[in-house]
Amino acid sequence: MxxxxxxxxxxxxxxxxxxxxxxxxxxxxxxxxxxxxxxxxxxxxxxxxxxxxxxxxxxxxxxxxxxxxxxxxxxxxxxxxxxxxxxxxxxxxxxxxxxxxxxxxxxxxxxxxxxxxxxxxxxxxxxxxxxxxxxxxxxxxxxxxxGATPDHRMELFTTPADDASADAVWQQFGLARYARVVALNPGAAFGAAKHWGCDHFAELARALTSRFKCGVIVLCGPGEREMARKIAEESRSPHVFSLGDAALSLGLTKALVKRADLLVTTDSGPRHFAAAFNRPVVSLFGPTHIEWTETYFAKEICLQKKLACGPCQQRVCPLGHHRCMRELTPAEVFRAAEQLLTRVPLATREVPRAA
CATH class of the missing domain: 3.40.50.2000 (Glycogen Phosphorylase B;)
Incomplete structure (x- = not known):
């Protein structure tokens, strides 16, 4: 052909x-x-x-x-x-x-x-x-x-422009001074039913910076700037930074995930960026079946509450209580993050670390 x-x-x-x-x-x-x-x-x-x-x-x-x-x-x-x-x-x-x-x-x-x-x-x-x-x-x-013979290894690439944008963010927030950097991705284009509360993300960010002395970067899409800013503000930590005021692009998100030591994310696109770049990831599931998006990635921990009403596959909670995400506590997510951060070696980054 x-x-x-x-x-x-x-x-x-x-x-x-x-x-x-x-x-x-x-x-x-x-x-x-x-x-x-x-x-x-x-x-x-x-x-x-x-x-x-x-x-x-x-x-x-x-x-x-x-x-x-x-x-x-x-x-x-x-x-x-x-x-x-x-x-x-x-x-x-x-x-x-x-x-x-x-x-x-x-x-x-x-x-x-x-x-x-x-x-x-x-x-x-x-x-x-x-x-x-x-x-x-x-x-x-x-x-x-x-006629092809595929495997399960997902793969992505970044462009020089993507990496330059990530370098600028790294320098803006002084992320090179941290031994670890964790990325949080609170957005979900699918709908509100996939969202984990800003208060939960803020509490998680605060716990991560306290336990690991790490930097935390809150990712966002163009329509999620305020959400990212709110998480950083509510964390009450000087080590949590928001992309809310950055020049956003899909390439920037890829490049930041590629150099992070861990991603904590809703069930959304950047979750798969982590696996494609071989970065550890904690994925938070609510209304969707984990089975639909199983990726066989060994460095991923998927968390989901088993409820009688779900997974419902709905964009907005039809019962109005959003329990599948609300009852997933920051403490549970922190334990999963801790497991990955202590088990997986630090990321090899193309940026200098502070001495």
Whole structure:
């Protein structure tokens, strides 16, 4: 095959979970040109990666070139031999079909089976209901159907600009003077149901700085600046710093996670950054099944309260009590963080430490 298009997942964390499959396709077809097709907001997840020769942006609300027929036209002009569909939507299969791909590999869902040349089927129980199973494994199944041999190792890269931005943050807050730096990620694009309270994060940050004499950096996205500032303020510690006033980017978040000694995070995209950079991570789960996003990462501790009402998979708690996250205490999270910080060696960073 001369040219292979890969439609990337629509969530940041899922793009990371697809990296073993992407890398395997690259290895299986070393002379083929790989084309990434993705939403604009996930494109930077794979910035710096050596796998793709070209990226086609796809957004039904974007300019004409990014809409259905515009993307299909670009694929047709590129003479794509095969297409691998990570998303399960009808729309992605239609774009690949209209794009003239000779071979289309995907899961037969949402009435799109007739457009696929290679149909895969999700795991279901005896009643036909979907069984929670790792998305990473499903992505690998797609790559295997194309002829690749994937593993479970997720992988990301940073660009020189990303690392320079992280250097600036490191210098701004004097983080080189700390033997350890812990990153906290309180955000969750999925919805409020995944949030762990600012007061909980603040208490955790205070305990970490007291026990380990470490620096703590609170990460955030553009819509989470106030949350990050609040956590730093409520920690009442001079060793806790917020990115709330920084020039934010996905690349900066990647670069900061890459050099942290530990990440404590909600079930969101940066959780997978940690595994991709081989950094220890404590992941806080509430309304979502851990099984959907299992990554087989040995340096991860997943915490979740087992309640009769969950996991509900809802963006907002339908019962209004949010117990699955509220009852996950800072003390429990601290114990998990302590376990990883005392078990895993310090990160090797590309920045100087204070003497």
């Amino acid at each position: 001369h040219r292979i298009a890969l439609f990337l997942p629509n969530w940041i964390g899922d793009v990371v979970m697809a990296t073993p499959a992407i890398r395997a396709v690259r290895a299986a077809f070393p002379v083929a040109e790989l084309v990434a097709v993705c939403k604009p907001y996930v494109a930077d997840v794979l910035a710096g990666a050596p796998w793709f020769a070209r990226t086609i942006l796809a957004d039904k609300r974007g300019p004409r070139s990014q809409r259905l027929f515009g993307v299909a036209r670009q694929l047709r002009d590129a003479h794509v031999d095969a297409t691998l569909l990570f998303p399960n939507s009808f729309r992605t299969a239609l774009i690949a079909y209209l794009g003239g791909s000779k071979r289309i590999v995907g899961f037969a869902r949402y009435a799109r089976g007739r457009m696929l040349t290679d149909k895969l089927y999700a795991k279901t129980d005896e009643r036909g209901r979907f069984v929670p199973s790792p998305a990473l494994d499903d992505y690998n199944r797609l790559a295997a159907a194309l």
